[in-house]
Amino acid sequence: MANDETLRSLMFTLSYVLMKRRRDVTSADAQRRREVQRRVAHRQYFHQRHKRMIMMMIAQTSRPISDVPARPTRVWSNIESTDWWERVVMREFQPSDWLEKFRMTKETFFLLCGKLKPRLNRQDTRLRPALPLEKRVAVALWRLASNVEYRTISTLFGVGRSTVCKCVRDVCHAIVLLLRPLYLRTPSEHELEDAARLFATRWGFPHCVGAVGSLHVPIIAPSSNTDNYWNSRGWLSVVTQGAVNGLGQFWDVCAGFPGSTEHSAILQNSTLWARGCDGGFLLHEPPLDFMGRPLGYLMLGDAGYPLKSWLLKSHPESSELTAGQRAFNRKLERARSVVDQAFLRLRARWQCLLKRNDCRMDVVPTMILACCVLHNVCEVHGDEFDERWEEAVRHEESPQPADEVSPSADDRDGEEVRALFCEYFLQQEKQQRTLAC
DSSP states (O other): OOHHHHHHHHHHHHHHHHHHHHHHHHHHHHHHHHHHHHHHHHHHHHHHHHHHHHHHHHHHHSSSTTTTTTOOOOOOGGGGGGGGGGIHHHHHOOOHHHHHHHSHHHHHHHOOOOOOOHHHOOOOSSSSSOOHHHHHHHHHHHHHHHHHHHHHHHHTTTHHHHHHHHHHOOOOOOOIIIIIIHHHHOOOOHHHHHHHHHIIIIIIIITEEEEEEEEEBOOOOOSSSSGGGTTTSBBBEEEEEEEEEEEEEEEEEEEEEEEEEEEEHHHHHHHHHHHHHTTTTGGGGGGGEEEEEEEEEEEEEETOOOBBBEEEEOOOOOOTHHHHHHHHHHHHHHHHHHHHHHHHOOOHHSGGSOBBOOOOOTTTTHHHHHHHHHHHHHHHOOOOOGGGHHHHHHTTTSSSOOOOOOOOOOOOHHHHHHHHHHHHHHHHHHHHHHHHH
């Protein structure tokens, strides 16, 4: 009996020890799980905090102009990026926010989306819903306006980096395909008459329908033929040729030439050259009379272009210039400044053209064309242009290269036409002095 009692007591003690050990192990496991959950929650908290800090930095410091006074932090700076577009942009953005971030009014933005819908609209799939059209356009415009990194836009809009890249490419292609025929096209005969009248009244240069100039857009080193992209200023670029009317709106753009290409070579490889040399749209039937001579429409260029009967440029600066030649230079430079101002506003509004563009070389020309079309869209619809945007352009580190063509490329007919305008502007100045007296 004593042995049974001892055995029973021993078994009870052993069972108690095992049960207590099991409770301790279970409690330790539960404590470890709680600690893991606490660390995961802590890590998620700091991850969300990091994302909120990125959005606050974008909202406060991603503005292209470095010296613009900082505004108070908005409430939407702390909202997670997953629904930032739906909850913040669509509901809480003020008109100034639309203009600052997308470079256009909300009305123009939705007008743009409506015109791009046939090309960009997507259907939902069983795997996931399609990205809304408006959000895709907004992603592309944000990139064009600020040239910020893809990962920053990815965090802000709550989409992948590859999605940002695809949005930029697709939207730019759609703009060029659908909007270029509407907003950037060769003027008709009636529009040429209006353009000539505008240049005569606003800029004091008769028979002129446009000014032509070139813009170098900085890029990163391409994968091939890098030497061709070094311009005369010593930085990598692609060159764009643009022709504008008297309002600074583009009606002919030729983009994508390597930075070492001369401006005259770009002109000779463009449709503008073929139209000018063959007569084409610059002819007027019957020819207009100017200083007793029949004369068609003409354009204005800088020293980088050859002198033609339809393309005038100023006389090289010299102390031997006559009074008429100096008067002509003053008038031409004043009228031709419209294209310089157009390029200035273009780069100020769409600063992907101002900073080094890291897109692939097959995308860059389309992006430049899309920016020119968007420039015209904003100008046509009267969207406000913030003069502060120009500060980033005026303080750019890479000044635009200058080009000059040899006088041997100048045309004799062009010399005669330029001499007529020298005489015309000299007579004008004499009449103005007479009236002033």
